[in-house]
Every structure is written in structure tokens, then in C-alpha cells.
Amino acid sequence: MTYSDREILVLTIAVTVGVLALITLAIVLNKAWREAREAFDRRRRAALEPEVFRYAGAAEARSIREYLPLPLTPRDRAIVEAILLDVAGLLKGASRERIATACEALGLAAEAIDGLGARRWWRRAEAAEKLGVMGSKQAVEPLVAALKDPSDEVRMRAARALGRIRGRTSIRPLVQALSDPSRWSAIRLAEILIGAGDDAVDELLQAFDGLPAHARVSALDVLGRIRTPRAADLLRRSIRDPDADVRARAAHAMGLLADPGFAGALMGALADEAWAVRAMAAKAIGRLGAQAAIPVLAERMSDREWWVRSNAGDALRALGPAGREALIRTLDAADTYARHQAVAQLEEGGIIDEYVADLASADAARRVAAIAFVEKVIALGRVDRLSHQAVEHTQEGVRRKLLEILKAVPEGAS
Amino acid sequence: MKAARVLLAESDPVARRFVAGLLRQQGHEVDEAADGEAALRAARERRPHLIVLETVLPGRDGGEVLEALKADAATRRIPVLVLSVRSREEDVVRGLEIGAEDYVTKPFHTQELLLRVRKILARTT
Numbered sequence: 060m061t062y063s064d065r066e067i068l069v070l071t072i073a074v075t076v077g078v079l080a081l082i083t084l085a086i087v088l089n090k091a092w093r094e095a096r097e098a099f100d101r102r103r104r105a106a107l108e109p110e111v112f113r114y115a116g117a118a119e120a121r122s123i124r125e126y127l128p129l130p131l132t133p134r135d136r137a138i139v140e141a142i143l144l145d146v147a148g149l150l151k152g153a154s155r156e157r158i159a160t161a162c163e164a165l166g167l168a169a170e171a172i173d174g175l176g177a178r179r180w181w182r183r184a185e186a187a188e189k190l191g192v193m194g195s196k197q198a199v200e201p202l203v204a205a206l207k208d209p210s211d212e213v214r215m216r217a218a219r220a221l222g223r224i225r226g227r228t229s230i231r232p233l234v235q236a237l238s239d240p241s242r243w244s245a246i247r248l249a250e251i252l253i254g255a256g257d258d259a260v261d262e263l264l265q266a267f268d269g270l271p272a273h274a275r276v277s278a279l280d281v282l283g284r285i286r287t288p289r290a291a292d293l294l295r296r297s298i299r300d301p302d303a304d305v306r307a308r309a310a311h312a313m314g315l316l317a318d319p320g321f322a323g324a325l326m327g328a329l330a331d332e333a334w335a336v337r338a339m340a341a342k343a344i345g346r347l348g349a350q351a352a353i354p355v356l357a358e359r360m361s362d363r364e365w366w367v368r369s370n371a372g373d374a375l376r377a378l379g380p381a382g383r384e385a386l387i388r389t390l391d392a393a394d395t396y397a398r399h400q401a402v403a404q405l406e407e408g409g410i411i412d413e414y415v416a417d418l419a420s421a422d423a424a425r426r427v428a429a430i431a432f433v434e435k436v437i438a439l440g441r442v443d444r445l446s447h448q449a450v451e452h453t454q455e456g457v458r459r460k461l462l463e464i465l466k467a468v469p470e471g472a473s
Numbered sequence: 474m475k476a477a478r479v480l481l482a483e484s485d486p487v488a489r490r491f492v493a494g495l496l497r498q499q500g501h502e503v504d505e506a507a508d509g510e511a512a513l514r515a516a517r518e519r520r521p522h523l524i525v526l527e528t529v530l531p532g533r534d535g536g537e538v539l540e541a542l543k544a545d546a547a548t549r550r551i552p553v554l555v556l557s558v559r560s561r562e563e564d565v566v567r568g569l570e571i572g573a574e575d576y577v578t579k580p581f582h583t584q585e586l587l588l589r590v591r592k593i594l595a596r597t598t
Contacts, residue, residue, distance in 0.1 A: 108490065109494060112490065112491050112494045112495075113494065113498065115491070115583070116491070116494065116495045116498065116583045118583075118584050145487045146487065146491055148580065149487070149488055149491060149579055149580055149581070150580050150581065150582070150583065151580040151581060151582060152582040152585075153582065153584070154581075154582050154583040154584070155580065
């Protein structure tokens with residue numbers, strides 16, 4: 060039997076329309092099914108949530124099982140788990156521990172622990188994430204094992220989960236992981252340890268001497284950022300460590316702790332052979348507000364490394380009027396780099412603007428001092444700010460005087 | 474302790490329902506607001522005995538809401554307990570400076586929050 064072209068065309072159109080109609084029907088039915096499920100979940104959540112909240116907010120020892128209609132259907136279990144995980148983020152202390160206890164009592168923690176052995180990496184990652192939010196101590200050992208997972212994402216989520224669960228048994232493997240930079244991002248590990256706060260401090264202090272140098276650097280970074288005074292002795296020792304990176308990080312951490320008792324050690328570190336240590340020490344001294352360090356900081360303005368000069372200048376600026384005077388005196392230093400750094404700092408601190416404003420002062424002594432200062436800056440060839448002020452300053456008298464000096468003094472004369 | 478009328482300004486629905494539930498369990502009548510404007514409106518209309526305020530709110534930020542409450546003669550005397558995810562020292566200091574009666578950071582202990590609510594209400598009602 061043969062078909063005409065017209066019949067073939069009609070048949071093709073009919074089949075196409077039929078297929079499209081079926082696809083449309085499938086999409087509509089699927090959407091309706093999803094919406095019905097979502098509506099059902101919303102209703103179930105509305106029914107279960109008050110009971111879970113009542114449990115979470117209570118101070119009594121009754122189990123979550125006494126609050127819920129047992130046995131839970133698989134759908135209700137998933138909804139109760141979602142509610143517990145949602146509310147876990149709001150709570151801490153004993154209230155938070157009740158969430159962990161509920162997850163254990165309902166078998167949710169055990170299910171997530173099983174999930175750490177799933178074949179798909181994203182299922183293992185999801186399980187690790189959940190266990191961290193649940194905060195169940197039952198999960199510590201399986202999560203420690205997951206730190207050796209072949210997937211980066213699973214390892215990192217297991218680490219984050221351990222950081223959330225806290226306790227020394229959770230933190231210890233994270234501190235040890237600092238020693239293995241090939242498998243871990245030191246920055247992300249450090250963030251996790253910082254989040255663990257005091258629990259991390261104990262473990263870091265205890266493990267510190269056994270760590271390799273690069274891990275000691277990360278450990279000092281964490282201790283500094285947690286700002287724990289308990290690290291003070293370790294920092295004093297570490298600023299004399301044979302490794303320059305360790306010394307630099309110790310100096311930086313001292314600045315974060317801002318304990319005035321570190322001033323002597325930091326002033327000594329300003330003479331360190333490694334420029335990174337000198338730079339970090341200068342920055343830290345600025346944070347400490349150590350006035351006694353002004354003469355040594357002024358010396359560092361002539362350091363051969365730009366970072367040291369810049370941080371010494373920042374520190375002098377942070378040290379108030381005495382530091383500012385030291386910066387002004389540095390304009391007469393023998394070293395060109397020191398003079399230029401001083402101008403940059405005086406400009407950033409608004410001190411150049413203050414002198415410029417004094418050019419029209421009614422006080423003759425201030426006018427004279429301002430003229431001498433401005434001439435000195437022009438002689439150093441740093442005229443950008445002055446030229447700007449000569450055009451933009453709000454006082455006509457200042458603009459006129461500044462233009463006059465700019466024309467009279469040869470730029471870059473010194 | 475007397476039951477009080479409490480206005481809870483919180484944009485996160487889970488947090489709002491949870492804290493509202495906690496307060497209701499204590500016998501308080503709770504009005505809920507999900508943004509800054511609604512919180513201000515409810516404060517003026519309902520004159521609650523206490524406002525529990527999250528500083529991170531859509532539209533008008535919680536800090537602005539607190540300032541507006543303290544600037545308005547009709548709401549100035551209503552004590553405000555800030556319950557916020559903003560936990561930096563400067564955030565707490567600013568909140569107390571603007572006029573918050575107390576400042577609790579999230580995550581929080583439920584019993585501590587309820588105790589602070591109780592103390593404020595005992596002092597002010």
C-alpha cells in the first residue's frame with residue numbers, strides 16, 4: 060500500500076501535534092503534582108512546626124518524640140528535619156544542643172552519617188553539611204574520616220561541620236590539617252578555626268610546637284584573629300622564631316591583640332633582617348599606640364623596603380601629635396625615599412591641608428610656619444595636592460598665596 | 474509576670490515564627506512585622522509594651538526604625554530589645570546608644586532571651 064504526499068503530510072502533522080499535546084500534558088501534570096506536593100508539605104509544615112518550635116524553645120528534658128505524632132511518615136521526617144535545621148541556625152548553647160539531641164533521637168543524625176558513605180560526592184557533601192548544622196557529637200568520628208574523602212568539596216564541608224560541632228575532638232583534626240597544604244585551602248581552614256573560637260585556641264596552643272613552619276604561620280594568623288590574650292606568651296616566643304614568615308605573622312598577630320606589653324618585642328623586630336618582619340612590626344606598633352617607638356619608627360622611614368617605610372609612616376600617623384611631628388621632621392631627612400614617604404603620609408593625614416589653610420591665618424607665626432612647610436614640600440617635588448588646593452581651596456587668600464609660592468619655589472629643588 | 478503586648482519586627486519568616494511562638498508560650502500577645510515600615514506603623518497604632526527588633530530589615534533598616542521610634546513622642550517610651558544577626562561590638566554599642574533597652578545577638582539562648590524580655594517588662598510595665 061502506498062500513500063500520497065498529501066497523506067504523508069497530514070500524518071506527520073497529526074503525529075507532531077499528538078506528541079506536542081502529550082508533552083504539554085506531561086508538563087501540566089508534573090507541575091500540578093509538584094504544586095500539590097508543595098501545598099501538602101506547607102500544610103504538614105504548618106502542623107509540625109509549632110511542635111518542633113515548642114520543643115526547641117523549652118527548658119525541660121522531654122524528648123522530641125513526646126512532641127510529635129509518631130511514627131512519622133517519610134515525608135514528615137523530611138519536613139521535621141528541615142524545620143530542625145532551619146531553627147538550629149538561630150540558637151546556641153543548651154538550646155542548640157536540644158536540636159542535636161532531637162536529630163539523634165529521630166535517627167536523622169544516623170541517616171546523615173550513612174550519607175557520608177554515598178557513592179555520589181554531592182550526596183556525601185550534603186550529608187556533611189547537614190551534620191554540621193545538626194551539631195551531633197555522634198558525627199565527629201565519621202566527619203574526621205570524611206576529611207580524607209577524595210572530593211575537595213566533601214573534605215571542606217566535613218571540616219566546616221567539625222568546626223561547627225566544636226569540642227576538642229572535632230578541632231584537633233582541623234589543626235592537624237593545617238600541616239597538609241596540598242589537600243586543604245589554608246585560608247578556608249583558618250576561617251573555620253576562627254569560627255570555632257576558644258575551642259580552637261586550646262588545640263592550637265597545644266599543637267603549635269609540633270607543626271611545620273607553614274602551619275605555624277596559619278596557626279598564628281588564627282590566634283591573632285581570634286584576638287586571644289592566651290596566645291601572648293606564644294607570640295613573644297614566635298617573634299624570635301628561626302623562620303621569617305613565622306616571625307612576621309607573630310608581629311602581625313601582636314598588632315591584632317593590641318596589648319601594650321608587646322611594644323618592646325615589636326620595637327626589637329623593627330631591626331629584623333627580614334623586611335616582612337620589619338613591615339609587620341611597624342604596622343603592629345601603630346595599632347598598639349606605642350609612643351616610645353616613635354624614634355625607631357622614624358628611623359624605619361629610611362628603610363630600603365617600601366613596605367617598611369609605608370607601614371612606619373602609617374604607624375607614625377596613628378600615633379597622634381608626636382608621630383605627626385616625627386613625620387614633619389622626616390621632611391628634612393637625608394634619605395630621599397624617607398622624605399617622599401613623609402609627604403605622602405602628611406598628605407593622607409590631612410596635615411598638608413591644615414598647613415595650607417594656615418597660609419591665610421591671622422596669626423603671623425602660623426603663616427610663617429605654613430609658608431616654610433609648603434616650600435619644603437614643593438622643594439621635594441610633591442606638588443599634586445598643593446596644585447589642586449591652589450585652584451580648589453575655598454579661601455581666595457589661600458589660593459593666591461599658594462599660587463605665589465608655587466611660582467616662586469623651584470619644584471624638586473631638594 | 475503580666476502578659477504583655479509585644480511587637481516583633483523580623484524579616485526572616487522562620488525566625489519570626491520561632492520567636493513569636495516563644496513569646497506566645499509566655500502568655501504574651503504578639504504582633505508581627507516583616508519590614509521596617511510595617512514595624513513603625515504597628516508601633517504607632519498598637520502601642521506595644523515591648524518591641525523586639527531585628528536591625529537587618531528590608532526597606533527601612535532596623536537602626537533607622539529604632540531612631541524613628543525614639544524620635545517620635547508617641548513611641549519614644551516603648552522599650553526596644555534588639556535581637557540581631559549584627560554581632561560586632563560597634564553594632565551593639567550603636568544600638569544601645571540609639572536607645573535600645575537591651576541587645577541580644579543571634580544565635581541566641583532561648584532562656585536568656587526570655588529572661589531579658591521578662592526583666593525589661595518588669596522594669597517598664
